[in-house]
Amino acid sequence: MNKEKLKVDPIKNGTVIDHVTAGKALKVADILNIENSTKEIMIGLNLSSKKMEKKDIIKIENREISKQEANSIALISPTATLIIIKDYKVVKKFGIDIPKEIKQHIICPNSHCITNHEQVKTRFILAGKNPIEVRCAYCEKKYFIDEVKFSF
Amino acid sequence: MKHLISMQDVSTKDIMKLIDLADKIENKKINVDMTGKLAALLFFEPSTRTHFSFETAVKKLGGNTFSMSGTNSTSVKKGETLSDTLMTISMYADLIVMRHIIEGAARFAAETVDVPVINAGDGTNQHPTQAMLDLYSIKKTQGTLENLTIGLIGDLRLGRTVHSLSQALSDFNTKFYFASPSHLQMPKYITDDLDKKGIQYQELEDIKEVMHELDIMYVTRIQKERFAVLEDYEKVKDSYIITKKLLEGVKNNFKVLHPLPRVNEITTEVDNTKYAYYFQQAKNGVYMRQAIITELLNLKY
DSSP: OOOOHHSSOOOSEEEEEEEEETHHHHHHHHHHTTTTTOOOEEEEEEEEEESSSEEEEEETTOOOOOHHHHHHHHHOOTTOOEEEEEEEEEEEEEOOOOOSEESSSESOOOBBBBBGGOOOOOOOOEEEEETEEEEEEOOOOOOGGGOOOOOO | OBBBOOOOGGGHHHHHHHHHHHHHHHHHHOOOTTTEEEEEEEEESSSSSHHHHHHHHHHHHHEEEEEEESSSTTTTTTTTHHHHHHHHHHHHOEEEEESSSSTTTTHHHHHHHHSSSEEETTTTTTHHHHHHHHHHHHHHHOOOOOTTTEEEEEEEOHHHHHHHHHHGGGTOOOEEEEEEEGGGGOHHHHHHHHHHHHHOOOESSOOOGGGGGGGGEEOOOOOGGGOOHHHHHHHHHGGBBBGGGGGGOTTTEEEOOOOOOSSBBGGGGGSSSTBBBBHHHHEEEEEEHOOOOOHHOOOOO
């Protein structure tokens, strides 16, 4: 048994989110709203990785993360891989695409933006990938992803 | 085109089409009929110049207007949401022209109502009819929009006019000079876009050395209030005042543009030179706004 397996137990059914950008797992957990979940969840921070220098990992029992939820994670951790497990076997494995348009989840940091004044869902357009930049479809201001707050 | 909200949505083809239409209206090659149509001019933030320009444009087309300037005597003051105000107005009007201090308000309006919306300025964001009339003025004076050398001078950080204009011109292989005090430089998101498109630009503190290269100089006002220390303003202010002397040796086709109102950044002695074009530019605004209304309302001519 190698060291990594010792660190994080396998799950029977559910989702493993691997290769999460180191230090971002708690934010990802927040986005997926798993802190209020009663399911079994394991979170590993700053684990050593062959692909990345360090990575985080999240294992969620009995929950299959949807494509839309995965896209939300992409903004925080574009490197993440999702692995769907059934009966201890990998049934699906996919990297996540950064969506071209993000509806509703980003709060515009511009206090003069209409989205902070009227009942309107925010809409952001992907403006750069490395690092990730988004542009508000309303006030047209551009922000690095680290500059914005989320609501899910 | 259903609405005119941002120059980001306007293609090169749209720009050329609107310029062509404005030219036909100005030269009376067509006669557009807006009879029986009503435009709501909603200036939540008051503006004399743009307001009058739109009013003139609608009336010259044979249409009619009703107006609001400021929010003091309106239901907005009573706490009505912008959405409700717009929905109600859209029940009366065929077209909404709107200026609002909140950024993105025009986009929101276009998504809220069924009638066409024209953004007449939303906070520090966009002022697309100004950009379009600037492009029309440049085309009229230079015969083309392609391969021109254009100097933008003044407050380039907060002036939405220069942002919209530089974005719009970036599809025409323009060479830019940006002259401003260091803390009022063109924002990075604009220069990033120019970099992506491979557009040549140079940032200067003084425009003098490149005057002989320019086809157009676009002047904006530097407000004293933007300087924390008055002495700093006094030090730089003369570098951004356009005098007759500065224009010695410029190209024959050279023109000075300014969105107006002017305070002291172009001396009045320049007004009588063949290079001054800012008042004609304001007049061009009426033709361009007529063209935009014609296009959005699909008016017959």
